Amino acid sequence: MKAIILARGLGTRMRRSESGASLTKEQATAADEGIKGMMPLDRGKPFLHYLLSALADAGVIEICLVVAPDADDVQRHFHHEMTLQRVRIRFAIQHEPRGTADALLAAESTVGSGRFLVLNADNYYPVEAYRALSKVEGCALPGFDREALVRQGNIDPERIRRFAVLRVSADGFLEEIVEKPDAATYEAMGPHALVSMNLWAFTPVIYEACRRVKPSARGELELPDAVRIAMKDLGERFRVLPFVAPVLDLGSRGDVATVEAALRNVRPVL
DSSP states (O other): OEEEEEOOOOOHHHHSOOTTOOOOHHHHHHHHHTOGGGOBOGGGOBHHHHHHHHHHHTTOOEEEEEEOTTOHHHHHHHHTSSOOSSOEEEEEEOSSOOOHHHHHHHTHHHHOSSOEEEEETTEEOOHHHHHHHHHSOSEEEEEEEHHHHHHHSSOOHHHHTTSOEEEEOTTSBEEEEEOSOOHHHHHHHOTTOEEOOSOEEEOTHHHHHHHHOOOOTTSSOOHHHHHHHHHHTSOOOEEEEEEOOOOEEOOSGGGHHHHHHHTTTOOOOO
16 A cells, blocks of 8 residues: 655644744754654654654555655655665655645656555554555545544644534445534534544545646645545545544644654654
8 A cells, every 4th residue: 555645735834933832943943944744753753754654554655755846855864864664755746835636646656556545744643544544445534533633632622623524424425525614514513523634545536536626715726626526527435434533733833742742652663
């Protein structure tokens, strides 16, 4: 199984200074540069080490990192500064920050045919989710219990309101992605609504869907829009795997301390 890690983002939220966010000099530098995946945590290991190690634990060893053209430090780190034992890393360049669907297309020639995972570079997902997605056939995504994300992870109740929730059919397939639900929808779906954390298993059909995506209101080519096109126009079905488990979100400077504490006893091995 292969995986694409979306690491091209501008890191806008991470660049913003936050009162009460105490960072080391090295962490502040990474925050200022917006390179969230390379944020050094306890013992100086970059966040991406933990993410890659979890993928390897699930048997996902072929990794493609989608990065910006100037991400020389990231490429040098993985290709020259360390010896990889459990994963093989290749890089794809997304020349402009045009959105997650465009990032996926940037990796198409690198990843090739077959099923693959897609995930954010600033989220630490449970190993069990990777394993389950690797075993199921076709396209799929985990739906994370909203209450568990707050209670067990580091996403506060106010922030969780802005996350996309999933409408799922009785037989367990995705019907709709509800992004930034309004207050009425949020309450109606209940505390155990399933949340999308941008972790996916795709077949190559998603590439055609990405090519058909139009710019969103933000001017970006969005991966959820590609999923909608794959469902509506290309006949693809997406199995939703429910999980009651945390996902650690390294979206802002204020998240660094909670992520660092949660991963303190994890020893990443690449």
